[in-house]
Amino acid sequence: MMEKLYMESGWLSLNKMGEELCGDRVECINLENCYLMVLADGLGSGVKANILSTLTSKIISTMLANDMTIEECVETIANTLPVCSQRQVAYSTFTILQAFKTTGEVIITQFDNPQVIILRDGKSIPYPMEERVIAGKKIQITHFQGQVGDLLLMMSDGTIHAGVGTVLNFGWQLPEIIEYAQRKYKPDLSARSMAGIICDACRDLYMDMPGDDTTVAALRIRRHREVNLMIGPPVDPAQDEEICRDFFALPGKHIVCGGTTSTLVSRYLGQPVNPSIDYIDPKIPPIAFIKGVDLVTEGVITLGRVVELAQKFVSSQDTDTPWRTSKDGASLIARLLFEEATKVELYVGRAINPAHQNPNLPLNLSLKLRLMEDLAALLEKMDKRVSLRYY
Amino acid sequence: MKIYVCIGSSCHLKGSYDIIAVLKKLVSDRGLEKEVSLNASFCLGHCMDGVTIKIDDQLITGVTPQNITEIFDRAWAERHPA
Secondary structure, eight states, rough: OOOOOOOEEEEEEEETTTTTSSSSEEEEEEEESSEEEEEEEESHHHHHHHHHHHHHHHHHHHHHHHHOOOHEEEEEEHSSOOTTTTOOOEEEEEEEEEEEEETTTTEEEESSSSOOOETTTTTOOOOOOEEEETTTTEEEEEEEOOOTTEEEEEEEETTTTTTBBTTTSSSOOHHHHHHHHHHOOOOOOOOHHHHHHHHHHHHHHTTOOOOOOEEEEEEEEEEOOEEEEEEEOOOGGHHHHHHHHHHHSSSSSEESSSSHHHHHHHHTTTTTOOOOOHHHHHHHHEEEEEOSSSSSEEEEHHEEEEEEEEHHHTTTTOOOOGGGGGHHHHHHHHHHIIIISSEEEEEEEEOHOOOOOOSSSOOGGGHHHHHHHHHHHHHHHHTTTEEEEOO | OEEEEEOOOOOOOHTTHHHHHHHHHHHHHOOOOOEEEEEESOOOOOOGGSEEEETEEEEEEEOOOOTTTHHHHHHHHHHHHH
8 A cells, every 4th residue: 555645734823913812723633544724814813813713723623524524614613603793793714725645635625815825846836716605605615636745835814914004015915925935945845944934024024013913834745754863772781782773774864862872873883983073053062973874963962952942843933943054963853853754763762871860960961751752742743753662 | 192072961061162162272273283183072981070081092081171271281292292
């Protein structure tokens, strides 16, 4: 059987200036055969919009996940959303993606949000839309045959309104957004990074004072890629060889972290460890090289930074991702784990380094196990399939 | 003369970065780039004893940014008697 496709998603929101809550909402459900993604934009802003978009996205995603039809979803929303007392309407616009993992087919359902952009090989491609009226709403439906590498962008109208009346007369219009997305596209750019790039541009156009909630959500169709990371030697040194054999038998890329660990890997592979002496970042020890290993870094300090980067990355508001270009050990790990990997295997040695028990150290180095659990949980939040092996 | 400075986790936290900076400066100030090779080492196995460095085959522990100049001078003098 052909391996299923991996649907990678990522999104970011900017809140309207002065609002604590965002009126846009993205809901994703990762089903066995289908990846569901709903972006809803509630009428108005603040609490009311937040409630409307939350209800809309939750109702739609939950109903679709339980095999209901689009018609049933839309009728349910039309009949249940609270009515706005000022405007006498119950309203939230939405975009729905249903991406099928075995066939690559994507059903796009759109109601009043800016039109979904589909980038294939970095170029926007046109697609037909069939209009259907459900519960009095005009809904556009597209059945689209997706391919590996396709990137789909959904947006709330905060994007096309960016800069209205200040830096741009008519806001950032869709053809211009498409042009910008095409220019920024790179084949290895993750969904989250692409969403971040467009959100950043909106933030700039708003001069850091967004006049509307702004959300960009991306879906990228990918094949699975494995990245494996090993940290710490086994409790029982007699296991060194067995652990290394299992680890290097795994498909995909291999990262080795920690001084003792790289020494035992170097012995196993019969290749010397060549550490670099150049600090890219004074806080992160330099990386090293072992022939046959894709990346060798120091252990706990570097991974501590990776966990910090992951925490920032999974928050839906932080567009700052300096690790995408920086070359210190933590940034290099972040790129492999957050962007390249779809499956991550973590090999964690439980041997205790006596030097790490020293209470006088400014940082608690004995937190390795905790750190790896945190990392696994964060990677799962990024929709990676993660497994942990302790030895 | 070959110098290895440990940059493992413990040594890093105890000041490898500053020690390397001092060494780089010493070497360049004295124009010893040809005679001295500066390297990093992942773990020299003395994590409990402060920053560890290796000069040729000699292990030195408890190195700090303050005493590194003296250690360097002594090692240099031993190898180049006046």
